[in-house]
Amino acid sequence: MKYSGWPEPGELVVGKIDEIEDFGVFVDLDEYEDKRGLIHVSEVASGWIKNIRDHVNEGQTVVCKVLEVDESAQQIDLSLKDVNDHQRSEKIQEWKNEQKADNWMTLAFGEDVSDEKYASVANELIAAFGSLYDGFEQAAIHGHEELDDVDITDEERDRIVETARENVSVPYVTVTGYVDLESPDGDGVDDVKEALQAAEGNGDIPGEIDLEVTYVGAPEYRIRVRAPNYKTAESQLEESAARAESAIESLGGTASFHRERQTDDE
Template identity: 75%
Template structure:
């Protein structure tokens, strides 16, 4: 998506070197419709510059900092030297992500989506998530729930969630822990089975979380959790172990949760 307005001073933008002159470089701003700026030779690189072409090439993609914007004169002054390596990499990745999101919009709503409807959907995602990419990513992780606070209609939400689930690679993290379960009662085996079902969530684990419990060796069981971030994964892991411990405790048993697997004593 290209913005129809003007960039703001201090903003970082992605551009393509369109024309090189002795006094500076003209840059087409790729995120804005029909916007072109000038990077004066003094803003191309630090130090004395003998030849601008020693620092940039025509057609090169660059990240620039917007210095001044004069809408009346239709002029935008830019700087290349004021962008450090970290900012450059981060901005380029952000730009690539938005290109992906632009493609997902086309997959979700088709190439013939009217410009006004595209803008309305995009603006809803931008307002709620800060970027279209983050909107699709959250839809992939949390489904319809992620879009509840937007003004998108049901069909639009369905299309976004379906497309996100099929195309977005979600950055899941995995954590593991172990729980030792014992129950001295005569029906202890059934109690342990009930505890393991509780640990697995009794079918009520959120759809963005993957949780499995496997047998290691009596009395130890391994709990493995995949979730969108470490905080959520750790919380789900601890909740799983606590559910199992609660069940065995109700039947006079005990449960011990630990992160590292217990080693057999020699």
């Protein structure tokens, strides 16, 4: 996605050097439509520059700081020397993330998605999460609920969540479900304990999975799973509930699994 407006003074931008002159360097800005900036020779590097080509090359991707913007003159003044290594690394990662998000938008809505629809959805995600990438990441971690306040259609929300969960790598994902366990027997407490042990996996849960079963209020128990990705987390949650259901039913009890907590007035 390329922005149609202008960068702001002080902003860090990514661009590609397309022309080198003795007085400076022209840079095509990758994040802005039809925008080109100039790095004056004095802003290429600190100290005296004997040969500007010792410091930059045509086709090189650079991170620059915007010094001044003159829209009437169609001029953007940039600095290369005012960007430190940490800023450069962070900006490049941010730029790469947005390129990924741009590809995810194509996967979600197709290569023939209109510019209007793309911009409409992308702008809503950016407004809600700060960036397109962060929008997809939150959709992968938290699902549809995270997008409830975003002004997009249900179909658009479904496509974003589906695409995010298939493509976004996140540090971890936490999912939660609830299971109601009941036993008619006199020793029903022991039956429920056995079912809970089954839900917890009886010590046989993979090391990268954190699965916790806690009491909510009779007969309801919460199952929370923390895993490296959504599919694994969801699978472990469903398997945990299935183990509890199988265990309690084998003892003559009943079980029901649901995603939302039940309240007394439901």
